[in-house]
Structure formats: structure tokens, C-alpha cells
Amino acid sequence: MKITLEELLAYTTVVDSGSVTAAAELLGQTTSGISRALSRLEKKLDTTLLRRTTRRLTMTEEGQSFLVHAREIINAVDHAEEQMALRRQIPAGRLRVNAAAPFMEHVIVPLVPGFRQNFPQIELELNTDNRIIDLVEKRTDIAIRIGILRDSTIHARLLGTSQVRILASPDYLARCGTPHSVEALSHHCLLGFTQPESLNQWPLRNHQAEFFTITPTLSASSGETLRQLALCGVGIVRLADFMTRQDQQAGRLIPLLTEETLVVRQPINAVYYRNTPLAARITCFLDYVSTHINEQTL
Structure with missing residues (x-):
């Protein structure tokens, strides 16, 4: 199981924006691309993170727990990039x-x-x-x-x-x-x-x-x-x-x-x-x- 940063970003952006469509616009991707990333992530974790209905998305209990870890990983990567940029300066x-x-x-x-x-x-x-x-x-x-x-x-x-x-x-x-x-x-x-x-x-x-x-x-x-x-x-x-x-x-x-x-x-x-x-x-x-x-x- 190798979760990618792209999949983590797709998941957290969908949660933050409230929909796959909004997340796709924010990340500059297609809605189908975001949906596939979410599906791959859930398959790798062997769990359901989001419940999808025609009107809204809601996180499962597992999804809420995983969101904390996903944010920590993304923040760590952002911090590392900032540090590297600072070292260049x-x-x-x-x-x-x-x-x-x-x-x-x-x-x-x-x-x-x-x-x-x-x-x-x-x-x-x-x-x-x-x-x-x-x-x-x-x-x-x-x-x-x-x-x-x-x-x-x-x-x-x-x-x-x-x-x-x-x-x-x-x-x-x-x-x-x-x-x-x-x-x-x-x-x-x-x-x-x-x-x-x-x-x-x-x-x-x-x-x-x-x-x-x-x-x-x-x-x-x-x-x-x-x-x-x-x-x-x-x-x-x-x-x-x-x-x-x-x-x-x-x-x-x-x-x-x-x-x-x-x-x-x-x-x-x-x-x-x-x-x-x-x-x-x-x-x-x-x-x-x-x-x-x-x-x-x-």
C-alpha cells in the first residue's frame, strides 16, 4: 500500500470544499480524476472514508480519524518545501x-x-x-x-x-x-x-x-x-x-x-x-x- 500525496490532497480538498466538483476546480483537475483518486485511496486503506449521496458528502468515523493524519502529512510536506525554499535564500x-x-x-x-x-x-x-x-x-x-x-x-x-x-x-x-x-x-x-x-x-x-x-x-x-x-x-x-x-x-x-x-x-x-x-x-x-x-x- 503506497498512498500518494495526490490522493491525500484530493481527500482533504473534497472535505474542505464540500464536493468533488469544487475540489476539482481548486486543484485544477477533472471531477473524474478526483473521484478516481478517492476510490484508489479507499481501496488502499480498505475502508470507506466518505459516504456519497446525490446531495452531499459526509465523512465516516474512519474518514474523520484518517483526516487528522492526512492533514499532518500534507502540513509536513508543505513545511519541508518552505524550509528548502528558505535554505535557497x-x-x-x-x-x-x-x-x-x-x-x-x-x-x-x-x-x-x-x-x-x-x-x-x-x-x-x-x-x-x-x-x-x-x-x-x-x-x-x-x-x-x-x-x-x-x-x-x-x-x-x-x-x-x-x-x-x-x-x-x-x-x-x-x-x-x-x-x-x-x-x-x-x-x-x-x-x-x-x-x-x-x-x-x-x-x-x-x-x-x-x-x-x-x-x-x-x-x-x-x-x-x-x-x-x-x-x-x-x-x-x-x-x-x-x-x-x-x-x-x-x-x-x-x-x-x-x-x-x-x-x-x-x-x-x-x-x-x-x-x-x-x-x-x-x-x-x-x-x-x-x-x-x-x-x-x-
Whole structure:
């Protein structure tokens, strides 16, 4: 037995209006359509709800009892629709965002106070993973991915780009000297990634190719770990501006081999599954982050 909302509406409208004809006019249906809906409802309930005469309709005792439940169901549906409409106007609810730890720390976290002030009814849940995650498995609304996207089954929105540079601290350069050619890097401590190997291809022109593949002297899986090592004067590193911009502005990290460095800007995308129109809480977050990333000119 599966009672439909159409049948409940037909029943309550007939009761309220006093006739099948009046109910049909109110609901924009035919009288035969309303009559069939009532018949189906009574058959599913295996009871008589209305006694029909040529002059009037009267409810049975069962009909009176069922009317209370029918109204509760219709009111609950109306309330749910109102709440959904309200959420479209005022973004609300839990929003799960996933990003690599460095991007979360250097870009997303500083934006949270302003975002919370503008959208206080959105409950942010911020998670970090340095590897690509399954959005459904991790119950994630938005994942921020840096670099070229490989998965064509998900939707993406470009939030901005961030340039890659070769950097070292003043302390390291004072102790070990400043390399003035790509070839001179072989005499220095190079900080690289354990994986993927593509991150150890530095955007440097040399006589062999446009990208210079390094063999790291010291490796780490996290860009933030490499940043901290570079700040401590351990070696030379390849990192994106989104996590080193303030270090460069403060003079804590110095760009090296600027003439040999290719302008490589990594795309920063927000990815999400989209089977239905995006919820307002997702749209407003993407708009807010995109605006502020562009302002920062990562």
C-alpha cells in the first residue's frame, strides 16, 4: 500500500470544499480524476472514508480519524518545501570541505572568519588529505585540488592559479652560496617530494629540456614540511606561491634563478559531484573563495 500525496490532497480538498466538483476546480483537475483518486485511496486503506449521496458528502468515523493524519502529512510536506525554499535564500547546513593540508592552512583557514561572518548558518567541516579522495566515500561536498585534473566524472570550478618558484632562505644562501645556473644546483641540498615524481620536475630552462628533474637530497610527502625545512635553512625547494607568498614578501624565502624559471601556474579547482542543482551553501562558498583567491593573486 503506497498512498500518494495526490490522493491525500484530493481527500482533504473534497472535505474542505464540500464536493468533488469544487475540489476539482481548486486543484485544477477533472471531477473524474478526483473521484478516481478517492476510490484508489479507499481501496488502499480498505475502508470507506466518505459516504456519497446525490446531495452531499459526509465523512465516516474512519474518514474523520484518517483526516487528522492526512492533514499532518500534507502540513509536513508543505513545511519541508518552505524550509528548502528558505535554505535557497539563506544558505545553511553542514558543508564538508577537503583540501591538502598546506592549502587548507594558508588559503582556506584565513578566509574562514570572513566567511563565517557572512554566512553564520553554514556549519563548516574542514578536512585535510594530501592524496586524492573519493568524495562519496568521504562524504565530502567540495574538494580542492591543485594541478591538472585527471577524473572526468566529476564537475570542477576553477578558483584560481598559483605560480611555482624555486626558493631558499637567506640563511641557507649565506652559508651555501647562491646558485647562478641550473647546473649549479647539483652542488646544493635540494628538497623534494617523495611522491608524485612530477613534483620533482622543476620549471627551469636548461640545455637539455624545459623542466629540470632533480634527485632530492632530502624528501618529504608534505609541501608544508618542505616549506618548514626551507625556512630552517636546510636547502632549496620548489613550492607554489599560495603557501610561500607571505614568506617571500617578508624576505624569509628568496626566489632563485628567476631568469631561468618558467612561468608555470598550477590550476586550483574545486571539484564536486553534481546530480542536482548545487545547494546554496556550496555555491556561496565557491564564490567567496574564488573572489578572495583572485584578490590575493596567488
